[in-house]
Amino acid sequence: MKTKYLYTVLALLSISFSQAQLLDKLKKKAEKAAERTVEKRVEKETEKKTDEALDEVFEEKSSKKSKKSSKKSGDESTSNSSNNEIVTGSNFFPGGQVLFSDNFKQDAYGDFPANWNTNSGGEIIKVNGEKAFKLNPSGTYTAKTSKLPENYALEFDLVTENLDYKGLSGSNFGLVFSNESTLSKPKNGGKFGFSLWKGSNICNQINVQNWGKTNGKIDNNIPFKMQEKFNTITHFTVVVNKSRLRVFIDNEKAIDLPSFLSNNFGNYIQFYLKGTDPKEKHIVAISNVKITEEGEDIRSMLLKGGFSTTKILFDSGSDKLKKESYAFLDKIAKVLQDDTTIRINIIGHTDSDGDDVKNMTLSKSRAAAVMNYFIDNKGLNKSRFMFQGRGENEPVAYNTSAEGKAQNRRVEFQTLK
Structure with a gap:
């Protein structure tokens, strides 16, 4: 009996131990399954964050590439669309003798400026602490x-304010050239002008x-985004070379007409303003x-x-060049760099001082130096150059x-065909 009871107890203990082992195994499996679930979740979240980070990197690179392709630098802008490099734009920086200058400092606020004439009126106003002539x-x-x-x-600088919608449908500002x-x-x-009606696309063109009788007939509208130039200060550079008219707006070329001012009708300039309304506080x-x-441009x-x-x-x-010559030589070089079809013969000339043979040699060596x-x-x-010396043989003035x-x-530049 005792033996049977002992076997029974042992059997129960064995079952209990087996159950404990089973439970322990199940617990370990559950823990491993939970660990795998966590690991998968972590991997998934890590992969997601990695993808997001990579997306940001590639988007930033793409953005930089896009900005780089459309970036403007100095007097030119470059576009790389369709794998074609396109370079456009130009500018002009005056540097000649001053014929007229007026910043209106000598004029009192509210007065009409002393150095101007008009068939209407106007007054001196203050803009950002500086004087301007309101038309x-x-x-x-x-x-x-x-x-x-x-x-x-x-x-000149064009100062505009309050040019939005009201009362500007017939407005116009421009310049007239005549003799x-x-x-x-x-x-x-001849003249060029544009609408001041910022609220309309009509201002995005220059007429x-x-x-x-002796002037060529031109009447055309040239596209240019003037709309973004209003209610601010805009710099104009107007260049007249005999019959040629060029206009640069904030150093961007807007107009270039080679024969616009036929027979040199550019000796006098008129500014004009039409269609604004003082009641609406329009300022031009x-x-x-x-x-x-x-x-004349080189x-x-x-x-x-x-x-x-x-x-x-x-x-x-x-034949040693003076430093004062570099600026002018650089202008000639810029033209030659921009137009690779131009070839030139450089010719040196001297006055009659000294030996004529030495002058011939000197004139040739100076042309070579250039x-x-x-x-x-x-x-x-x-290969784009030739050079010669003419010494004192071709004077353009008396040597007395x-x-x-x-x-x-002097130095002469002859274009080679």
Whole structure:
């Protein structure tokens, strides 16, 4: 009996131990399953975060690439759409002799400026602490200048405020060019102008017109986003080279018409304003007006066959270039870099002082020095140049005065075909 009882107890203990082992195994399996679940969850979350981080990296790279492809630098902008590199744009920075300048500092606030004429009215106002000349609607304005030369640049800032919707449907601002000193419409002339109605797309174009018996007939609208230029200060540079008119707005070229001012109808300039309403507090003003005499642009002169200049200087009796010559040489180099079809013959000239044989040698070595400046400093190809010396044999003035001798000491550029 005792033995049977003992077997029974042992059997129960064995079952209990087996159950305990089973429970322990089940517990371990459950723990491992839970661990695998957690690991999978962690892996999934980690993968998600990694993907998000990678997306941000690639998006940033894509954004930088997009910005880089559309970035503007200096006087040019580049586009890489369709794998084509397209370079556009230009600018002009006047640097000639000042013919007229007015920042209105001598004029009192509320007065009409002393250096101007008008058939309407206007007054001096303050803009950002500086004086500006506020124009009246339906007015024409001229600066008190003498007849302007064939080649000049006009700079001014256009100040505008409150140009949104109301009362601007017929507004217009622009410049008139003529060979008459008048406040009326000239018999022969040309003009460019644009609407001031910021609330309409009509202002995103510039109208150009010319008229008269001896002027070419042009009446056209040139697309340009003036809308974004309103209610701020916008810088204009207007360049006249005989019959050619160029207009740069915030250093971006907006107009370039080679024969717009036929027969040089650009000797006088009128500013005009139409259609604004003082009751709506529309403000159209000009400031920092300056006119400088500029030489005909170098590219035009080269395309016409060439030119000579006394702006290239050398040490006395030497072919060593003076530093004062570099700025002008750089302008010529820029034209040659931009237009690779132009080839030139560089010719040196001297005055009659000294031995004529030595002058011939000196003139030739000076021409070579100019050529070498373009090659060594500007990377231009030698095949685009020739050089010669003419010594004292081709004077353009008498060698009997210092002024005449200075004119004869020159460098000539002839365009090669």
